[in-house]
Amino acid sequence: MATEVLVRPALEWQAGTVTAIRPETHKTKSFTFALPKWMVHRPGQHYDVRLTAPDGYRTERSYSIASPPERVGELDLTVELIPDGEVSPYMHDVLMRGDQLEVRGPIGGYFVWDVAMGGPLLLIGGGSGVVPLMAMLRHRTAQHATMPTRILYSSRTADDVIYRDELDRMAASDPALEVFYTFTRQAPADWNGYRRRIDATMLSEVIKPFGNRAHIYVCGPTLLVEAVANALVQMQLPTEQIRTERFGPTGA
Numbered sequence: 457m458a459t460e461v462l463v464r465p466a467l468e469w470q471a472g473t474v475t476a477i478r479p480e481t482h483k484t485k486s487f488t489f490a491l492p493k494w495m496v497h498r499p500g501q502h503y504d505v506r507l508t509a510p511d512g513y514r515t516e517r518s519y520s521i522a523s524p525p526e527r528v529g530e531l532d533l534t535v536e537l538i539p540d541g542e543v544s545p546y547m548h549d550v551l552m553r554g555d556q557l558e559v560r561g562p563i564g565g566y567f568v569w570d571v572a573m574g575g576p577l578l579l580i581g582g583g584s585g586v587v588p589l590m591a592m593l594r595h596r597t598a599q600h601a602t603m604p605t606r607i608l609y610s611s612r613t614a615d616d617v618i619y620r621d622e623l624d625r626m627a628a629s630d631p632a633l634e635v636f637y638t639f640t641r642q643a644p645a646d647w648n649g650y651r652r653r654i655d656a657t658m659l660s661e662v663i664k665p666f667g668n669r670a671h672i673y674v675c676g677p678t679l680l681v682e683a684v685a686n687a688l689v690q691m692q693l694p695t696e697q698i699r700t701e702r703f704g705p706t707g708a
């Protein structure tokens with residue numbers, strides 16, 4: 457399929473073709489879409505996905521772009537299965553390689569970071585909230601950027617960690633990047649790291665080397681984002697350096 461590379465927003469709907477589907481965890485899958493009208497995105501932006509039923513009923517959901525803008529012509533979306541949902545079960549259980557899906561994007565100008573914005577960079581994610589943060593890290597790696605970067609990633613258990621191998625590989629090969637996991641339900645038996653919800657003590661430990669200079673991005677379930685944002689404000693970090701994105705009601 458020929459790909460047209462656009463330099464202005466492609467906000468009309470287009471049919472993306474699914475070229476790959478990869479399980480990430482027991483409840484998340486990544487989908488690669490080839491787009492006829494691809495546009496370079498900023499890490500942190502999202503696409504809208506639209507489903508149309510045979511009777512004409514339509515519904516839309518937003519999904520963050522997981523891939524870096526350096527991957528021209530295609531994009532990855534990583535979707536967590538919400539079992540009683542409308543769109544995520546369709547993507548998990550019905551969508552196959554070769555199928556087409558209506559998508560529109562890239563969208564969003566606030567929850568974005570690229571290497572030109574510099575660092576230090578502090579990324580805080582819960583559950584599938586790691587997806588736009590991963591786009592930022594993949595972009596940082598693709599650009600060989602070296603600004604000090606830390607990611608604090610909250611998951612229920614080790615089996616729920618999305619992109620675990622890639623995150624660990626990135627950190628092992630990059631002295632300026634550190635990955636901190638916290639497990640809220642069950643940590644591995646030999647785990648020495650955090651094993652609770654993100655709280656003010658944890659945040660001050662992770663942010664310590666950056667002082668109040670960090671660009672901070674917080675993404676995940678609504679409750680996590682609100683708790684983290686409140687704690688950061690109470691720590692008197694400059695609010696203009698804190699950007700948040702809420703994915704859903706509770707994530708509980």
Ligand SMILES: Cc1cc2nc3c(=O)[nH]c(=O)nc-3n(C[C@H](O)[C@H](O)[C@H](O)COP(=O)(O)OP(=O)(O)OC[C@H]3O[C@@H](n4cnc5c(N)ncnc54)[C@H](O)[C@@H]3O)c2cc1C
Pocket residue numbers: 502517518519520521534535536537538540541542543544545584587588677701702703704705706707708
């Ligand atoms: C800007 C933005 C980016 C997003 N990026 C991603 C992404 O990269 N990956 C991803 O998996 N999701 C992402 N989401 C969430 C996504 O848009 C949907 O809300 C989610 O997939 C559920 O849709 P659904 O149709 O399956 O469920 P729905 O039919 O919308 O909801 C079914 C039930 O699940 C509850 N629910 C809805 N959303 C969530 C949620 N996120 N967590 C827990 N419970 C929920 C609803 O209250 C309802 O009870 C993003 C949301 C926003 C606003």
